[in-house]
Amino acid sequence: MKVFVTGSTGFLGARVVSQLCGAGHDVTALVRAGSDSTELEGQGATVVYGELENVDGFAASLEGCGGVIHAGAHVQTSGDWSVFHNSNVLGTHRLIEASVAAGVRRFVHVSSLGIFELGRGRSEIEVDEEQAYDRKPLLRGHYTRSKIHADRAAMAALKSGAPVVVVRPGVLYGPGRPLFRGRVSKRLGPLRLVVSRASYPVPICYVENAAEALVLAATTPGVDGQVFNLVDDSALRQREYFSLLAAAESSGAKVVYLPPALLLPAIRAVAFLFKLLKRRQWTPAYQFERSARNASYSNTRAREILGWSATVATDEALRRSADAGK
Amino acid sequence: MERSSSTSVGLVGAGIISGVHVPYIRKAGADVVAIADADLGAANDLADRFDVQRTYADAGSMLAAEELDVVHVLTPPHTHAEIAVNALEAGVHVVVEKPAALSVEEVNRMVAAADKAGRMLCVDHNRLFDPVMLEARRLVADGVLGDLVGVESYQAGHASERAWLSQLTGGGLGDLLPHPLYLQLAFLGPVDELQAWAFDRRDEKGPRELRVLMKSGDVSGMLTISMNAHPQSNTLRLYGTRMTVDVNLNNMTIIRRVVRNVPKLIGKSLPNLEEAWQLFSQTGRSTVEFLTGKTRFYPGMGNLLSRFYSAVDEGGESPVSVDEARSVVDVTQQIWAAIAKDGDGAGR
Ligand SMILES: NC(=O)c1ccc[n+]([C@@H]2O[C@H](COP(=O)([O-])OP(=O)(O)OC[C@H]3O[C@@H](n4cnc5c(N)ncnc54)[C@H](O)[C@@H]3O)[C@@H](O)[C@H]2O)c1
Numbered sequence: 129m130k131v132f133v134t135g136s137t138g139f140l141g142a143r144v145v146s147q148l149c150g151a152g153h154d155v156t157a158l159v160r161a162g163s164d165s166t167e168l169e170g171q172g173a174t175v176v177y178g179e180l181e182n183v184d185g186f187a188a189s190l191e192g193c194g195g196v197i198h199a200g201a202h203v204q205t206s207g208d209w210s211v212f213h214n215s216n217v218l219g220t221h222r223l224i225e226a227s228v229a230a231g232v233r234r235f236v237h238v239s240s241l242g243i244f245e246l247g248r249g250r251s252e253i254e255v256d257e258e259q260a261y262d263r264k265p266l267l268r269g270h271y272t273r274s275k276i277h278a279d280r281a282a283m284a285a286l287k288s289g290a291p292v293v294v295v296r297p298g299v300l301y302g303p304g305r306p307l308f309r310g311r312v313s314k315r316l317g318p319l320r321l322v323v324s325r326a327s328y329p330v331p332i333c334y335v336e337n338a339a340e341a342l343v344l345a346a347t348t349p350g351v352d353g354q355v356f357n358l359v360d361d362s363a364l365r366q367r368e369y370f371s372l373l374a375a376a377e378s379s380g381a382k383v384v385y386l387p388p389a390l391l392l393p394a395i396r397a398v399a400f401l402f403k404l405l406k407r408r409q410w411t412p413a414y415q416f417e418r419s420a421r422n423a424s425y426s427n428t429r430a431r432e433i434l435g436w437s438a439t440v441a442t443d444e445a446l447r448r449s450a451d452a453g454k
Numbered sequence: 455m456e457r458s459s460s461t462s463v464g465l466v467g468a469g470i471i472s473g474v475h476v477p478y479i480r481k482a483g484a485d486v487v488a489i490a491d492a493d494l495g496a497a498n499d500l501a502d503r504f505d506v507q508r509t510y511a512d513a514g515s516m517l518a519a520e521e522l523d524v525v526h527v528l529t530p531p532h533t534h535a536e537i538a539v540n541a542l543e544a545g546v547h548v549v550v551e552k553p554a555a556l557s558v559e560e561v562n563r564m565v566a567a568a569d570k571a572g573r574m575l576c577v578d579h580n581r582l583f584d585p586v587m588l589e590a591r592r593l594v595a596d597g598v599l600g601d602l603v604g605v606e607s608y609q610a611g612h613a614s615e616r617a618w619l620s621q622l623t624g625g626g627l628g629d630l631l632p633h634p635l636y637l638q639l640a641f642l643g644p645v646d647e648l649q650a651w652a653f654d655r656r657d658e659k660g661p662r663e664l665r666v667l668m669k670s671g672d673v674s675g676m677l678t679i680s681m682n683a684h685p686q687s688n689t690l691r692l693y694g695t696r697m698t699v700d701v702n703l704n705n706m707t708i709i710r711r712v713v714r715n716v717p718k719l720i721g722k723s724l725p726n727l728e729e730a731w732q733l734f735s736q737t738g739r740s741t742v743e744f745l746t747g748k749t750r751f752y753p754g755m756g757n758l759l760s761r762f763y764s765a766v767d768e769g770g771e772s773p774v775s776v777d778e779a780r781s782v783v784d785v786t787q788q789i790w791a792a793i794a795k796d797g798d799g800a801g802r
Contacts, residue, residue, distance in 0.1 A: 213495055221494055221511060263505045277498045277509070284510045287519030 130154040131346055132193040132232075134180065134223070135200030136173070137163050140238065140300060143339035144197055145173055151343070156189055158200060180219030183226050190230035195346035198223055199238045201275070209270050216274035221281040228290050234352065236345045237282035239296040240275050241331055241357060242268075246421040250389060253423045257296075257355040267414040286353050293345045295338075297358040298425060302335030302445070303452030307373065310366070311419035320381040323388055323416075326367035329424040331359045334445035337438045344434045356430040360438040360445070369442070376446035388420030461766055464488040464520055464546075466513040466537050467528030468500040470614065471551060475526055476504045478756045482763035484524065490516040513537050517544040524766060527551060530618035535560035538575065542567035547574040547766055549759070552632040554779035556622075557787060561780045568776065576762050576772040577779040579636040583757035586701050586708045587637065590692060593699055593710070594641060600696030604674045605641050607634040607690045610683035623790045624652070625660025627679055631789075634677050635666075636782045637690055642670040644781070650789045654682065666789055706753075707736045 131148050135141030136157035145168060148155045155173040158180075159165045165175045178186030180200055190196065202215040220237065227235050244259045261280070265273040279294065286292040301308050308330070310322035341358050345351065370383045399413035430436045440448070461484035465472055468491040476486050490510040491497035497509035510516040517525070517540060525541040527534050527550040535555040538548045542564070554577040555561050568575035581587060593599045613619060613626030622628040639645075647669040652661035662682055668675035688703040700709040709732050716724060744750065761773035 217498065218494060260507060265502045273502070277494075280498065280501070280507075280509045281494065281511075284508060284515060284519060287508070288510075288515040289518065 129194040129347060130156065130192055131195045131197060132156045132158065132190055132227075133173075133197045133199060134158045135198070135238075136168055137165070138199060138203075139302070139305060140297075140335055140338060140342075141197075141199035142167070143302075143335055144199055144342050146171055147336075147339050147343050149173060153347075156193065158186060158189075180215040180223065183219060183222035187226040187230065190227055190232060193227075193230065193232050195234040195236065196223070196227045196232050197236045197238070197342050197346050199342065201238075201271075201278070203271060205269070205271065207270065209273075212270040212274035213277070216271075217277040217281060220278040221285075224282065224285045224290060224292065228285070233291055234346050235282075235285075235290065235292045236342055237278070237292060237294045238342065239279040239282065239294050240272075241296050241298045241359070241425055242272050243276045243279050243296070244423075246418055246423050248417060248421075250422065253421065255357070255423050255425050257357055257429060264414060267409055267411045269411070283355075286355070289353075291352040293351055293353070294355040295341055295345050295358055295430075296356065297333040297338040297341070298331035298360075300333055300335050300338055302449050305335075305449075307377075307446065307449055307453070308332050308369075309373075312416060315381065318380065318382060320370075320383050321386055322366065322370070322383055323386045323391060323420060324366050325387055325422070326365065326385050328366050328422045329362070330364045330366055330369040331423070331425045332364070332369075332442075333358055333360050334438065334440050334442070334449075336440055337445070340439060341430055341434060341436045344436050348434055351433060354429070354433055356434060356436075357425050357427065358430050358436075359425045359427050360442055362424060362426050362428075364442060372443050372446055373450075376443065376450040388416075392417070392420070461485065461523045461763065462487045462521060463524045463526065464490065464516050464522045465500075465526045465528055466490045466516070466541075467526075467530075467551075468493070468496040469528065469616070472500055472526075472528045473503065474752050474755060475528060475549075475759070476500070476506075478752075478759045479526070479763070481756060482760045484763050484766075487522070488516050488520045513540065517541060517546075522546045524549065524763075530616070530621065532556055532618065532621045535564055538564045539567045542571045542573050542575065545571055545573065547576070549576050549578060549762060550779075551578050552580075552636070553577075553783055553786060555783055558780060558784045561776070561783050565776045565780070574762070574765065574772040575776055575779070576758075576774050577782075578755065578758065579632075579640075579774045579778065579782070580752055580755040580758050581633050581637055581703060582640055583754035583761075583773070584703060584706065585753060585757075586703065586706050587690075587754065588757070589708050590690070590699050590701050591640065593697065594692065594694070598697060599692060599694030599699060602641060602673050602692065602694050604676070604693040605638050605690070606676045606693075607638055608678045608680075609634050609688050610680045611686045611688065612681050619659070623660075623786075624664070627652075627660050627662065627664055627681060628786075628790075630679055630681075631664070631786060632782055634679065634688075634690070635785060636778065638668070638675045638677055639778070639781050639785065641692065642668060642673055642675050645670050645675075645785055645788070648785070648788055648792060650792045652793045664789075668785075705737070706740045707733055709733065 136145045149171040157168045157173040161177050176189045245262050261276050265276050282294050312323040314321045395413050399410040402410035463484050463486045488508040489497040490513045494511045524547045527537050541548050613629040619625050645668045649667045651665045654662040664679040666677040690701040692699040698711040
């Protein structure tokens with residue numbers, strides 16, 4: 129099948145391209161002008177230059193494609209909202225429109241598990257594919273806010289009958305990226321302080337496993353209109369994760385869990401003062417509350433409907449990632 | 455997790471007025487589940503502000519994707535008819551912003567679609583439902599005012615700048631006109647004769663002054679819009695055979711004047727004291743209501759939508775009839791036609 133991939137030089141997109149090429153698909157890779165495309169070409173992909181801000185500029189290359197995997201996004205921690213809006217939100221919207229117009233039979237949108245509302249408190253929350261979006265997107269930073277809007281755009285197309293599939297992976301890791309060490313955590317000499325509880329879930333996804341899910345989402349018949357949350361292992365808890373991590377890195381840092389409930393009063397007090405003095409919300413407080421939530425995510429749909437499973441198990445995935453970092 | 459609510463509402467148009475609709479829709483017990491705007495960023499901004507789950511870049515996709523009971527059409531007036539007709543054909547009730555449309559022909563198409571679908575078409579003549587207007591309408595309906603002799607309205611203000619004003623006859627002034635007009639027509643009934651003047655076209659965006667004189671049977675209507683007079687004012691005066699009623703739609707006060715058979719000496723001062731007392735007590739009450747959040751902005755819209763959504767739930771009548779929607783558009787067309795016939799001056 130001819131597959132068009134955005135974000136093809138990115139952490140996830142690059143894996144998608146190699147898996148597709150490896151499986152004998154005919155890949156067209158969207159690349160920003162100035163990016164290095166030698167590796168893509170080496171694998172046999174056709175390179176098209178263009179920007180998500182200007183879909184019309186490359187829309188002609190969508191003709192004849194059976195699938196599109198949209199793994200590209202403007203991923204930055206700062207910058208103007210308009211840039212995030214134009215590339216991530218309008219870019220997604222226009223790319224879907226253009227794909228439908230070009231007769232593409234499957235559009236896979238890569239979203240994220242970070243877009244959901246998690247509520248407050250200590251009780252465990254099970255997040256499924258129908259979970260509402262974060263009620264306070266303005267406190268989430270431009271990138272996450274734009275991912276929420278992009279997910280909305282994909283869901284709008286999906287619900288209006290376009291052949292869209294939405295895949296929402298958890299925290300991605302793998303060679304080339306720092307390993308996950310808790311959302312809020314700090315190394316202190318021989319100790320690693322992690323704000324969480326040993327029993328809380330760890331919603332992570334190994335990048336090769338995520339890429340496999342995307343390829344399946346693009347090539348499996350009959351899954352139009354499906355939405356998949358994606359984590360390697362729904363049952364993985366902090367305690368287990370950090371011991372696997374220690375084994376993979378053969379490092380001796382002892383993990384000490386700081387129960388979020390212990391810190392929340394202090395954080396809320398700071399947030400209260402901040403609001404009093406600056407007259408706006410202190411966003412780290414909100415992000416802290418979110419990251420301290422006991423939220424679990426299921427991969428049941430991906431396993432049952434896509435026939436996906438985490439090919440690389442967590443211990444092996446951590447070892448590969450740790451080795452690459454050495 | 456979807457919130458379950460009996461009535462699902464979609465908005466088309468996420469501009470200035472949409473932010474006023476959402477809280478009142480929710481207060482009426484319905485839920486806004488989706489927003490469509492040609493400017494997807496505007497739809498998303500509104501969704502962020504009010505925690506609405508889904509957004510669309512066009513009304514058609516929203517109608518195709520969502521199971522809606524009601525659609526609010528909050529786009530520029532020249533786009534109302536097409537969007538409302540499509541929504542009605544999709545089987546939903548429609549609330550449309552003022553003016554319902556630009557021509558009687560458009561309104562007729564909307565009404566036909568509503569009749570065919572058996573759905574309500576309700577235009578947002580919100581000011582008719584401001585508490586002071588409800589009181590004024592009651593005084594007339596109950597005959598307290600006697601027979602109505604004349605209606606006068608004076609509006610001094612300006613329209614907020616929006617690109618689509620250029621598509622509207624009369625520009626910014628044309629944007630203001632529906633409000634005083636539907637207030638007048640609610641009392642006048644069918645207009646048999648009409649004269650209109652529009653003048654002061656110094657800034658090319660349309661006239662800055664409008665005067666309209668209307669007659670309906672034995673009742674007259676005088677309507678003024680001034681974009682030059684300051685400060686802003688928005689008043690409606692009803693003259694009856696037994697009472698005069700002065701409604702101030704800016705300050706939300708209503709003053710009644712009746713004939714008192716008292717000695718001449720007090721006869722001069724008593725009415726003043728009565729007026730002063732009415733103003734004083736109502737100012738106190740409206741300040742309290744404003745501060746406690748009971749009336750805030752556009753209180754009439756809250757009342758209108760609460761009636762509309764009761765009608766949706768219980769199968770009643772729309773709080774604003776399609777005849778009212780049509781007559782406002784009809785008289786608007788007559789006003790501008792009369793003005794056009796006379797060049798820049800008076801029309802008859
Ligand atoms: N009742 C009142 O007191 C009151 C007050 C203000 C405005 N209004 C009325 O509300 C309506 C909107 O006014 P506003 O001030 O919010 O205007 P606005 O310009 O702020 O917003 C209009 C929105 O509609 C969108 N839009 C335009 N055409 C569209 C289309 N075909 N499909 C989808 N979206 C489209 C625009 O992108 C814009 O976001 C007008 O009819 C106006 O007369 C009524």
